[in-house]
Amino acid sequence: MSFFDRLGDGIEKKDSLVCVGLDPVPSRIPDGVGVAEFNRRIIDATSDVAVAYKPNTAFYEALGTDGWGALLETVEEASAAAPVILDAKRGDIGHSSRRYAELLDVADAITVSPYMGTDSVRPFIEDGDAGVFVLCKTTNQGSSEFQELDAGGKPVYAHVAERAVDWNAVNGNVGLVVGATDPEEMENVREHAGDLPFLVPGIGAQGGDAEAAVEYGTDPRGVGVVNSTRSIIYAGDGDGFEEAARESARSLRKTLNGYR
Numbered sequence: 001m002s003f004f005d006r007l008g009d010g011i012e013k014k015d016s017l018v019c020v021g022l023d024p025v026p027s028r029i030p031d032g033v034g035v036a037e038f039n040r041r042i043i044d045a046t047s048d049v050a051v052a053y054k055p056n057t058a059f060y061e062a063l064g065t066d067g068w069g070a071l072l073e074t075v076e077e078a079s080a081a082a083p084v085i086l087d088a089k090r091g092d093i094g095h096s097s098r099r100y101a102e103l104l105d106v107a108d109a110i111t112v113s114p115y116m117g118t119d120s121v122r123p124f125i126e127d128g129d130a131g132v133f134v135l136c137k138t139t140n141q142g143s144s145e146f147q148e149l150d151a152g153g154k155p156v157y158a159h160v161a162e163r164a165v166d167w168n169a170v171n172g173n174v175g176l177v178v179g180a181t182d183p184e185e186m187e188n189v190r191e192h193a194g195d196l197p198f199l200v201p202g203i204g205a206q207g208g209d210a211e212a213a214v215e216y217g218t219d220p221r222g223v224g225v226v227n228s229t230r231s232i233i234y235a236g237d238g239d240g241f242e243e244a245a246r247e248s249a250r251s252l253r254k255t256l257n258g259y260r
Protein backbone atom coordinates (compact mmCIF):
# COMPACT_ATOMS: atom_id res chain seq x y z
CA MET A 1 0.00 0.00 0.00
CA SER A 2 1.36 3.45 -0.86
CA PHE A 3 2.39 5.93 1.82
CA PHE A 4 -0.44 8.33 0.99
CA ASP A 5 -3.04 5.52 1.04
CA ARG A 6 -1.78 4.50 4.50
CA LEU A 7 -1.90 8.11 5.61
CA GLY A 8 -5.43 8.47 4.21
CA ASP A 9 -6.58 5.38 6.14
CA GLY A 10 -5.20 6.83 9.38
CA ILE A 11 -6.83 10.20 8.73
CA GLU A 12 -10.19 8.50 8.29
CA LYS A 13 -9.86 6.09 11.24
CA LYS A 14 -8.53 8.65 13.71
CA ASP A 15 -10.61 11.52 12.31
CA SER A 16 -7.48 13.63 12.48
CA LEU A 17 -4.89 15.54 10.44
CA VAL A 18 -2.44 15.86 13.33
CA CYS A 19 1.22 15.01 12.84
CA VAL A 20 3.15 15.02 16.11
CA GLY A 21 6.74 16.23 15.82
CA LEU A 22 9.32 14.44 17.93
CA ASP A 23 12.19 16.89 18.48
CA PRO A 24 13.58 16.08 21.94
CA VAL A 25 15.93 18.53 23.59
CA PRO A 26 17.55 16.91 26.66
CA SER A 27 17.38 20.10 28.75
CA ARG A 28 13.60 20.24 28.26
CA ILE A 29 12.98 16.62 29.20
CA PRO A 30 12.08 15.82 32.82
CA ASP A 31 15.01 14.69 34.98
CA GLY A 32 15.71 10.98 34.85
CA VAL A 33 13.83 10.47 31.56
CA GLY A 34 15.93 9.55 28.53
CA VAL A 35 15.24 10.76 25.00
CA ALA A 36 13.86 7.44 23.73
CA GLU A 37 11.70 6.99 26.83
CA PHE A 38 10.38 10.56 26.54
CA ASN A 39 9.38 9.91 22.94
CA ARG A 40 7.83 6.54 23.79
CA ARG A 41 5.65 8.14 26.45
CA ILE A 42 4.62 10.94 24.06
CA ILE A 43 3.79 8.36 21.38
CA ASP A 44 1.74 6.24 23.81
CA ALA A 45 -0.18 9.33 24.92
CA THR A 46 -0.95 10.60 21.40
CA SER A 47 -1.33 7.44 19.33
CA ASP A 48 -5.12 7.75 18.96
CA VAL A 49 -4.77 11.30 17.56
CA ALA A 50 -1.52 11.27 15.59
CA VAL A 51 -1.85 10.18 11.95
CA ALA A 52 1.90 10.61 11.54
CA TYR A 53 4.99 11.23 13.65
CA LYS A 54 7.79 13.48 12.45
CA PRO A 55 11.17 13.16 14.13
CA ASN A 56 13.55 15.84 12.90
CA THR A 57 16.94 14.13 12.52
CA ALA A 58 18.78 17.27 13.75
CA PHE A 59 17.64 16.56 17.30
CA TYR A 60 19.14 13.06 17.18
CA GLU A 61 22.28 13.75 15.14
CA ALA A 62 23.19 16.41 17.72
CA LEU A 63 23.37 13.65 20.34
CA GLY A 64 25.98 11.60 18.49
CA THR A 65 25.85 7.81 18.44
CA ASP A 66 23.36 7.73 21.33
CA GLY A 67 21.12 9.95 19.26
CA TRP A 68 21.03 7.57 16.32
CA GLY A 69 20.10 4.75 18.71
CA ALA A 70 17.30 6.86 20.19
CA LEU A 71 16.09 7.77 16.69
CA LEU A 72 15.90 4.13 15.59
CA GLU A 73 14.10 3.16 18.78
CA THR A 74 11.69 6.07 18.35
CA VAL A 75 10.97 5.25 14.71
CA GLU A 76 10.21 1.65 15.66
CA GLU A 77 7.85 2.69 18.49
CA ALA A 78 6.13 5.35 16.39
CA SER A 79 5.68 3.10 13.34
CA ALA A 80 3.49 0.79 15.38
CA ALA A 81 1.09 3.72 15.90
CA ALA A 82 1.28 5.73 12.64
CA PRO A 83 3.49 6.33 9.59
CA VAL A 84 6.79 8.04 10.36
CA ILE A 85 8.04 11.01 8.34
CA LEU A 86 11.75 11.51 8.82
CA ASP A 87 12.37 15.26 8.64
CA ALA A 88 15.88 14.98 7.25
CA LYS A 89 15.79 17.58 4.43
CA ARG A 90 18.27 15.61 2.34
CA GLY A 91 19.37 15.91 -1.29
CA ASP A 92 22.80 15.58 -2.92
CA ILE A 93 24.42 14.41 -6.13
CA GLY A 94 22.66 11.21 -7.22
CA HIS A 95 25.37 8.88 -5.94
CA SER A 96 25.08 10.36 -2.43
CA SER A 97 21.31 10.85 -2.50
CA ARG A 98 21.08 7.10 -3.14
CA ARG A 99 22.70 6.50 0.26
CA TYR A 100 20.49 9.10 1.95
CA ALA A 101 17.48 7.36 0.41
CA GLU A 102 18.41 4.28 2.45
CA LEU A 103 16.92 6.18 5.40
CA LEU A 104 13.64 5.06 3.87
CA ASP A 105 14.52 1.50 4.94
CA VAL A 106 13.56 2.57 8.47
CA ALA A 107 10.97 5.33 7.95
CA ASP A 108 7.79 5.60 5.87
CA ALA A 109 8.52 9.02 4.38
CA ILE A 110 11.22 11.65 4.23
CA THR A 111 11.60 15.39 3.59
CA VAL A 112 13.97 16.36 0.76
CA SER A 113 15.45 19.54 -0.62
CA PRO A 114 14.75 20.23 -4.33
CA TYR A 115 17.66 22.65 -4.62
CA MET A 116 19.99 20.27 -6.48
CA GLY A 117 17.38 19.20 -9.03
CA THR A 118 15.72 16.08 -10.39
CA ASP A 119 18.73 13.74 -10.27
CA SER A 120 19.14 14.48 -6.56
CA VAL A 121 15.47 13.74 -5.81
CA ARG A 122 15.11 10.67 -8.05
CA PRO A 123 16.62 8.12 -5.62
CA PHE A 124 14.00 9.07 -3.01
CA ILE A 125 10.96 8.74 -5.27
CA GLU A 126 11.98 5.40 -6.81
CA ASP A 127 10.42 3.40 -3.98
CA GLY A 128 6.71 3.82 -4.69
CA ASP A 129 5.73 2.68 -1.18
CA ALA A 130 7.65 5.47 0.53
CA GLY A 131 6.47 9.08 0.77
CA VAL A 132 8.62 12.05 -0.22
CA PHE A 133 7.85 15.61 0.90
CA VAL A 134 9.71 18.26 -1.08
CA LEU A 135 10.57 21.54 0.67
CA CYS A 136 8.58 24.18 -1.20
CA LYS A 137 7.63 27.19 0.95
CA THR A 138 9.11 26.94 4.41
CA THR A 139 8.08 28.65 7.64
CA ASN A 140 11.25 30.55 8.48
CA GLN A 141 11.65 34.30 7.96
CA GLY A 142 14.46 33.79 5.47
CA SER A 143 12.28 31.59 3.28
CA SER A 144 11.42 34.61 1.13
CA GLU A 145 15.09 35.18 0.27
CA PHE A 146 15.27 32.51 -2.43
CA GLN A 147 11.89 30.78 -2.45
CA GLU A 148 9.98 33.95 -3.39
CA LEU A 149 12.47 35.19 -6.00
CA ASP A 150 10.83 35.93 -9.32
CA ALA A 151 11.95 33.40 -11.92
CA GLY A 152 10.34 33.93 -15.32
CA GLY A 153 7.19 35.56 -13.93
CA LYS A 154 6.58 33.31 -10.95
CA PRO A 155 8.30 32.62 -7.67
CA VAL A 156 10.89 29.89 -7.33
CA TYR A 157 8.57 27.96 -4.99
CA ALA A 158 5.95 27.79 -7.78
CA HIS A 159 8.54 26.12 -10.03
CA VAL A 160 9.31 23.67 -7.22
CA ALA A 161 5.61 22.86 -6.83
CA GLU A 162 5.18 22.28 -10.56
CA ARG A 163 8.28 20.11 -10.77
CA ALA A 164 7.04 18.09 -7.79
CA VAL A 165 3.84 17.40 -9.73
CA ASP A 166 6.06 15.87 -12.46
CA TRP A 167 7.98 13.85 -9.85
CA ASN A 168 4.70 12.61 -8.44
CA ALA A 169 3.69 11.33 -11.88
CA VAL A 170 6.38 8.62 -11.57
CA ASN A 171 5.04 6.75 -8.53
CA GLY A 172 2.32 8.91 -6.94
CA ASN A 173 4.36 9.31 -3.75
CA VAL A 174 5.31 13.00 -3.66
CA GLY A 175 3.95 15.80 -1.46
CA LEU A 176 5.17 19.28 -0.51
CA VAL A 177 6.34 20.95 2.69
CA VAL A 178 4.41 24.22 2.85
CA GLY A 179 4.39 26.29 6.03
CA ALA A 180 1.21 27.65 7.61
CA THR A 181 2.95 30.86 8.64
CA ASP A 182 2.02 32.67 5.40
CA PRO A 183 -1.53 31.78 4.31
CA GLU A 184 -1.38 33.91 1.14
CA GLU A 185 1.73 32.18 -0.13
CA MET A 186 0.16 28.88 0.86
CA GLU A 187 -2.83 29.60 -1.36
CA ASN A 188 -0.49 30.51 -4.18
CA VAL A 189 1.49 27.27 -3.77
CA ARG A 190 -1.77 25.32 -4.00
CA GLU A 191 -2.46 26.95 -7.39
CA HIS A 192 0.74 25.41 -8.76
CA ALA A 193 0.68 22.13 -6.86
CA GLY A 194 -2.21 20.28 -8.51
CA ASP A 195 -3.56 17.66 -6.11
CA LEU A 196 -0.36 17.05 -4.12
CA PRO A 197 -0.84 16.55 -0.35
CA PHE A 198 1.07 18.95 1.89
CA LEU A 199 3.01 18.43 5.09
CA VAL A 200 2.24 21.69 6.89
CA PRO A 201 4.56 22.82 9.70
CA GLY A 202 4.31 26.07 11.62
CA ILE A 203 1.20 25.50 13.72
CA GLY A 204 1.56 26.13 17.45
CA ALA A 205 4.91 27.57 18.53
CA GLN A 206 5.38 29.40 15.20
CA GLY A 207 1.86 30.86 15.20
CA GLY A 208 0.71 29.51 11.81
CA ASP A 209 -2.84 29.63 10.49
CA ALA A 210 -4.80 26.42 11.17
CA GLU A 211 -7.62 27.24 8.77
CA ALA A 212 -5.24 27.82 5.85
CA ALA A 213 -3.36 24.64 6.78
CA VAL A 214 -6.52 22.60 6.28
CA GLU A 215 -7.93 24.55 3.33
CA TYR A 216 -4.79 24.50 1.20
CA GLY A 217 -2.89 21.60 2.76
CA THR A 218 -5.22 18.74 1.93
CA ASP A 219 -5.73 17.10 -1.46
CA PRO A 220 -9.20 16.37 -2.93
CA ARG A 221 -9.37 13.12 -0.89
CA GLY A 222 -8.71 15.12 2.28
CA VAL A 223 -5.16 13.79 2.62
CA GLY A 224 -2.46 16.00 4.09
CA VAL A 225 -0.90 16.45 7.53
CA VAL A 226 -0.50 19.38 9.88
CA ASN A 227 2.52 19.18 12.15
CA SER A 228 3.00 20.64 15.57
CA THR A 229 5.96 19.81 17.75
CA ARG A 230 6.87 22.05 20.72
CA SER A 231 3.27 22.98 21.51
CA ILE A 232 2.52 19.27 21.95
CA ILE A 233 5.63 17.61 23.35
CA TYR A 234 6.43 20.47 25.73
CA ALA A 235 2.81 21.32 26.59
CA GLY A 236 3.65 20.30 30.15
CA ASP A 237 6.82 19.69 32.09
CA GLY A 238 7.76 17.39 34.92
CA ASP A 239 5.28 14.74 36.00
CA GLY A 240 2.28 14.46 33.76
CA PHE A 241 3.97 15.71 30.58
CA GLU A 242 2.28 12.90 28.66
CA GLU A 243 -1.22 13.98 29.70
CA ALA A 244 -0.44 17.57 28.72
CA ALA A 245 0.83 16.39 25.33
CA ARG A 246 -2.28 14.30 24.84
CA GLU A 247 -4.56 17.22 25.66
CA SER A 248 -2.65 19.51 23.33
CA ALA A 249 -2.80 17.00 20.45
CA ARG A 250 -6.53 16.44 21.02
CA SER A 251 -7.15 20.17 21.10
CA LEU A 252 -5.27 20.63 17.80
CA ARG A 253 -7.31 17.82 16.22
CA LYS A 254 -10.50 19.58 17.28
CA THR A 255 -9.33 22.93 15.90
CA LEU A 256 -8.29 21.43 12.56
CA ASN A 257 -11.46 19.34 12.27
CA GLY A 258 -13.45 22.54 12.62
CA TYR A 259 -12.10 23.54 9.18
CA ARG A 260 -12.47 20.20 7.35
Ligand SMILES: O=c1ccn([C@@H]2O[C@H](COP(=O)(O)O)[C@@H](O)[C@H]2O)c(=O)[nH]1
Nearest residue numbers: 056138139179201202205206228229230
Ligand atom coordinates in the same frame (compact mmCIF):
# COMPACT_ATOMS: atom_id res chain seq x y z
O1 LIG B 1 9.35 24.95 6.83
C1 LIG B 1 9.59 24.20 7.77
C2 LIG B 1 10.09 22.92 7.60
C3 LIG B 1 10.28 22.14 8.70
N1 LIG B 1 10.00 22.57 9.94
C4 LIG B 1 10.24 21.65 11.08
O2 LIG B 1 8.97 21.31 11.69
C5 LIG B 1 9.11 21.30 13.10
C6 LIG B 1 8.30 22.44 13.67
O3 LIG B 1 8.39 22.47 15.09
P1 LIG B 1 7.45 23.43 15.98
O4 LIG B 1 7.91 23.18 17.38
O5 LIG B 1 6.02 23.01 15.75
O6 LIG B 1 7.69 24.82 15.55
C7 LIG B 1 10.60 21.40 13.37
O7 LIG B 1 11.17 20.11 13.34
C8 LIG B 1 11.09 22.21 12.17
O8 LIG B 1 12.46 22.01 11.90
C9 LIG B 1 9.49 23.83 10.12
O9 LIG B 1 9.20 24.28 11.25
N2 LIG B 1 9.31 24.62 9.02
